[in-house]
Amino acid sequence: MQPLIIDSHCHAGKGDGLAGPWNTNASLKDYVQWCKRSGIERTVLFAALTSDYTRANAEVARIVRRHPDRFYGYAFVNAATDKGHIFDMVRTAVEEYHFCGIKIHRHDAPISREVCETARRFHLPVLYDVMGEIATVELLATEYPDINFIIPHLGTFSDNWSQQLAFIDHLVRHPNIYTDSSGVKRFDLFKMAFERAGAHKILYGTDGPWLHPGVELSKIFYLDASPEQQQAILSGNFLRLTSRARARHSFLPHSQPFL
Numbered sequence: 675m676q677p678l679i680i681d682s683h684c685h686a687g688k689g690d691g692l693a694g695p696w697n698t699n700a701s702l703k704d705y706v707q708w709c710k711r712s713g714i715e716r717t718v719l720f721a722a723l724t725s726d727y728t729r730a731n732a733e734v735a736r737i738v739r740r741h742p743d744r745f746y747g748y749a750f751v752n753a754a755t756d757k758g759h760i761f762d763m764v765r766t767a768v769e770e771y772h773f774c775g776i777k778i779h780r781h782d783a784p785i786s787r788e789v790c791e792t793a794r795r796f797h798l799p800v801l802y803d804v805m806g807e808i809a810t811v812e813l814l815a816t817e818y819p820d821i822n823f824i825i826p827h828l829g830t831f832s833d834n835w836s837q838q839l840a841f842i843d844h845l846v847r848h849p850n851i852y853t854d855s856s857g858v859k860r861f862d863l864f865k866m867a868f869e870r871a872g873a874h875k876i877l878y879g880t881d882g883p884w885l886h887p888g889v890e891l892s893k894i895f896y897l898d899a900s901p902e903q904q905q906a907i908l909s910g911n912f913l914r915l916t917s918r919a920r921a922r923h924s925f926l927p928h929s930q931p932f933l
Contacts, residue, residue, distance in 0.1 A: 677901070680746075680909040681709070681717040681887055683801070683826055683856045683879030687733040689722035695884050697723035702737070705883035712888035718879075718912070720748040720777040720801075727751055728763060735771035746916070748775040748801060754783035761792045768796050774919035780805040790818045797918040799824055801854075806830035806837045808844065815848035822915050824852045826879060828867060831857045838863050845871040852911065854879035855893055864893060873903035877911050 691697035700722040721730030727750045738747040749767035751760050767773040775798050785802050793800045799822040804810050814823050829841030844851050856879035858864045880890040
């Protein structure tokens with residue numbers, strides 16, 4: 675039997691910048707077809723980088739609402755420009771959109787206590803791209819031991835060996851620090867993270883829709899992992915980390931055809 679596969683890291687919708695695909699347009703048209711060919715059944719969506727996450731979260735919510743048996747949603751927030759409004763933004767995302775996590779990016783601003791305390795209030799994991807600022811992970815892990823932080827790309831998308839190596843130590847030592855496989859190019863470090871920290875600390879992710887989900891998936895299958903370990907990485911860890919949030923909204927209406 676094929677294991678359930680959930681891509682835990684994918685952007686969707688339009689940004690309002692033109693610096694690159696990440697803040698311009700995250701179209702799912704090709705991505706959905708790639709997932710079908712690769713056996714990926716579900717995906718976690720959050721906005722492209724933008725200056726207006728209230729609008730962007732609503733756009734993602736429309737996609738999730740049309741395809742509730744295909745997509746989960748995370749609320750994207752900017753710790754600086756959304757300051758003072760983050761609780762209300764996340765409450766809307768949880769109670770109205772049925773989202774099950776928070777996404778934040780160091781490109782916008784460093785994470786704040788407001789973000790962390792909001793995550794605590796709603797029992798949500800936080801997916802935080804630290805952009806290589808690995809020392810921050812120590813503070814998050816120790817200041818908020820009851821919050822689960824997913825630090826994607828082994829700490830940096832820029833393929834910095836020393837930063838990723840340093841991050842693995844945090845992944846091993848702190849029970850509330852996790853990572854995802856998205857965009858990790860150095861397979862030796864990815865395998866080291868698996869062997870040292872364990873399968874229970876890694877989530878399959880792609881950083882779609884720009885990275886091919888099938889190509890990213892192959893990294894998981896090349897690990898020397900048991901079927902149980904593979905299942906944990908491919909979907910089990912995500913389901914565990916979001917279980918309290920998802921339990922609020924267990925009923926899923928019928929999905930509409932993807933357009």
